[in-house]
Amino acid sequence: MTPQPLLQLQNIRKAFPGCLANDDIDLEVTPGEIHALLGENGAGKSTLVKIIYGALRPDQGQIRWRGDAVEIPNPAAARTLGIGMVFQHFSLFESMTTLENVALALPPQNLGELRVHLEQTARDYGLALQPDRHVYDLSMGERQRIEIVRCLLQNPSLLILDEPTSVLTPQETETLFATLGTLAREGRSILYISHKLEEVRMLCDRATILRGGRRVDDCIPAKETAHSLAEKMIGRRVESPPGHSASASSEIRLQVSDLSVQSDQPHGTDIAGVSFSVHAGEILGIAGIAGNGQIELMSALSGETGSPRAGSIQMLATEVSTLAPMARRRLGAVFVPEERIGQAAVSDLNLVQNSFLTSADRMGFVSHGLVDWAGVERYAGEILTRFDVKAAGTAALANSLSGGNLQKFIVGREILQQPQLLVVSQPTWGVDAGAAAAIHEQIQQLVSAGAGALVISQDLDEIFALCDRIAVISQGSLSPPRPTAKITTQEVGLLMGASREQPQEISHAGA
Amino acid sequence: MLVLEARATQSATAAWLSPLLAMVLTALTGAVIFLAMGKTPGIALYIYFVEPLTSWSGLSEVAVKAGPLILIGIGLSLGFRAGVWNIGAEGQFIAGALLGSAPAVYFYDSVNPLILPAMLAMGVLGGMGWAAIPAFLKTRFNANEILVSLMLVYVAELLLVHLVQGPWRNPQGWGFPGTRMFPDVALLPMLFPGYRVHLGTLIAMAVPLLAWFVLTKSRFGFQVQVFGSAPLAARHAGINNHRMVWTTLLISGGLAGLAGVMEAASTIGQLMPKISPGYGFTAIIVAFLGRLHPVGVALAGTAIAVTYIGGEGAQISAGLPKAVTGLFQGIILFYLLAFDLLTRYRLVRIRRGERAA
Structure with missing residues (x-):
């Protein structure tokens, strides 16, 4: 007989205007189990988890906790039951210390006692924390550990983690998995939300797979291959990206020499002495954890921030460091920034x-200050068909598109301009696997046709699958690019955490 | 406890309905106020909102008052769309009237018909010059344009008072402050004999059409929209921050200046210590009431003008105080802001301690 489940969801249904997010979903989590909730973006994982955590109410269906039917009207009720959650986007105050952030989430208590308690819990679970450091100073891994400890101090029986590894180095991921193993051995259950198949295979005892708001399968991940999991998740056969056919020519499309940029953000990262080049017919990848200077590098390349403090940027054999973004585009460079909404696209404007x-000048849509809107509309239509963007037409507002479709639209908008240089940051961040594959293919086609591409990404799988050479950005410095065949994930991981002041972490990684 | 919760979607219908509802509720509130003052609400409301529209002279007066409101409102709405908050149109109005009137003051016996176009051009330049001060301080020192433009209103007012009491005072004016009456060639021609509607009113009516064309057809119009709603996207698209601040301030200042000189060169015919019943400030209400849309601004300018004229009528025939006009404008803005808030947020009742983390 199976043990009494800790959490049971029965026929959970939740509809939003125009979208059935959860359709009759059942889920069972037993004590001491690490249970994966696997699915593409938009499969309904977040909705389901928000229902469990009391942030959303189901339209229909029942939640049972240790066998009893319960109502979870709000997150406080969930915490009282013993449900803790670590969100993908952390809710920490950057200008406060670790200890202060933990204290804020708990009932008022003596800070001295809390410190002892905090250090004890952190030690018990191998979560290295420094109570008095300010959050802005901490790596994403450390911030996540604060969130986890904060949950653990409330002694939960179920811990929900939403895409926890998306911000971690491979070494930090290993540390996290060790902690989760300890928690499970103590009899705590973990609901692990992810779309990373290898992780789920390594870590989880069972997996529930969601697709399009429905539960499509339950399986034991260790008995599956990444490929079979992917097919369940996407619902059709997946093919690995074909790769591009071009070989790097000697022609340099982007040459950055000794570039130094001062960040215009509070707690931003300055870039110092960065040099690299991108040739025609190659993809250079820049790996790194978020917040290590990627945003600063991207805006220096696109021309969104003022002139760099030192160094030079040459695009298509022209010095551009003092040129405005549109002048750089006219030369034949295009840019896809990290932020889709608000930067790459305006949410309340339509697709036309x-x-x-960004295409105004390069596509010649403006004459005498007037816009050829009919021409732009044809262009928008072409983006939708060529790049298979699912939208209600060119008159649809940008914010009506799903993340994946909007990203396909943005990448399409840039690629259709037939650039000779593409600079793209986090091309598939938060995008479903189908759209990600399409975007990768488009980038590779562009490079096959002779363009050069620079891909800045936190996703190591993406970097390794896509790029010909890899460099790592850490604390605003760039490691020398090396051919993909001559560098391993572990080496990249070490470079990613290189100049962080976290000796304990690196020693953990080997253990 | 009641809390505000952001709505997932905002309806475009609600956005247009909100000014209409605001006007209806203003009328209802007005009825209550009139009742409290011992007046018959029906009659008072009729005098206020309907009577101005029942005669040719009333319509003419409404058009005359609507002109400057629309002109200034169009300029302001362009800036507000771009997120550039010019609050000092009143000052730019006065500056435009001052510079634009200079030819008429110095050549008071001129018969050259070119004096009028020159005055209009100088009026525009005067308004632009006054708006250039906040533009310069904002782009150079990141000074807040709201404060700078607002404070410059009082400078302009004092400058006007100084000129009409000092160097520009009419020597034959028995010591009263005010310039000489402008020569005939320096006055905007009237359109119909016996009514005060003048060429400037016509110009003011044409400006919304021009603004609509610019907003929908030109690259600049597109940039204004992007700059205001998504500054990072504007930066990404290479829209020049300083240029946008300068252009929107110069346009709104120029239109306010034009309104100023046209007011001086039509209904007033000279410069006096006070030449504006607060057009520059009321136009802010007009811009928002008109949803920052050229057609909306034209309608809103007309509606607010009705309350000005109705207010004058109410003083005469119903013995209501002049302050009621300002009261109405205040109430309408209050309701408008309240409805706008409710189109973006909804009120949710939660029990104590239930607040989501």
């Missing part, structure tokens, strides 16, 4: 207007 945003 959003098409015009």
